[in-house]
Amino acid sequence: MESLQLNGLQLTWMNGGVTHLDGGAMFGVVPKPLWSKYYPCNENNQIELRTDPILVEADGKNILIESGLGAGKLSEKQKRNYGVTEESKLERSLIDKGLTPEDIDIVLMTHMHFDHACGLTKPENDGHVSVFPNAKIITSETEWNEMRQPNIRSRNTYWQENWLAVQDQVETFEKEWSTPSIKMVHTGGHSEGHSIVIINSGPEFIVHMADLMPTHAHQNPLWVLAYDDYPMDSIRGKQEWIEFGKSKNAWFSFYHDPFYRAVKWNENGKITEALKRAR
Template structure:
């Protein structure tokens, strides 16, 4: 596991599993000869996308950003279609740090698509139970509403098994929510209608987590958005806004999905000035 300190916050990337999703869908209208120069692709046209929750330890709090792909929730067909070569190992990651799931007091859900929310509940004798029983789960009001009442398109990614066991733990917000001093969630829409980003400021130290409006380092170009996005033009505008904010502050951009980087910093011209790489994994075919 990789850790880093940003201001008074310590960040650690847990082992949340991996998907391999269609590269064309992940880069939308961008031609493959362009995006494949920036992000590796396999012979099935799939790109590796980690689903690694980020543990944030700040002010004696233990917060988790998103929850991983989970364990035992996917059918064989889903595992094949989504390229899931490895499921979550969060218990093992937390154990290495001397923690358990019960120590997590807050979960920040940028959105509730299955590859972010499957880790919210775990199987037990009666069906499914909260994976983080002592945590308050924050998500935007819009996202929570669609999670429970998906439309004909979004029902493929908003699953009842991911929200019903934890509904008593959920707190929603409209535009923004400060979780601890300097750490806030901001509703952006774009990737999903309820999608949110996470911003942390502590003096001159800043991190920006743009979640799936910039899921990997290869999505740095503001026009490179996902075919999965419900509101792609909104994604473009929000990415442009938050990248200007981050680059002006030489902020760290932290990643949940990126196969290579935990975090990157750019200058005002968008050049990489610092980086923290993830531990590399190998998978069986």
């Protein structure tokens, strides 16, 4: 497991599973000859995308950013359609850190699409139960409302089995939510309720852009996903928060990137420091 120390605060990437999605969808209107220079694809035009939660040990709490792909929840058809080659091994990752799912105090959900939220519950008997029974689950009020009442476009990614068993654990916010070291900010863009996470320890910052910038190759503000419900909001959010991060010499962390866990960029967009994923 890769870890990043931040002035006494630690982030560790868990094993949450892996998908392979269409590269054209992940880079929207950007032509393949451009995006493929930065991100490889297979013979089916699919790109590898991790779904790895980040364990943040801060403020005396064990905090997860996202919940992974889950295990034992996807049908064979869903695995095929989403290019799933590995389901979550999150519990094993936690054990390696000397923890169990019961030790998680807070789960920060930037949004609740299936590839982020499947790990919140697990099958048991004829239904589902909470994976993190002692945790508060934090997401924006807008996201939570759409999760429970999806529209014709979003109902394919907001699944009842990912929220029904945990609804009593969910706490929502309108614009911001924070602890002494962590702040969630509602941005919209990828979904109407999408949020990002800002981590601050002394002079050091980490900006977790979630699916506004799912990989290092999405640094360009105009490189937004075809999956984004509100692409202009994604562009505005990327412009604002990438500029903020660079001004703070911040790390930018990733949930989906199979190559980098986190990077720092200079003003010219060149990587100056990187935490690579062991492959």
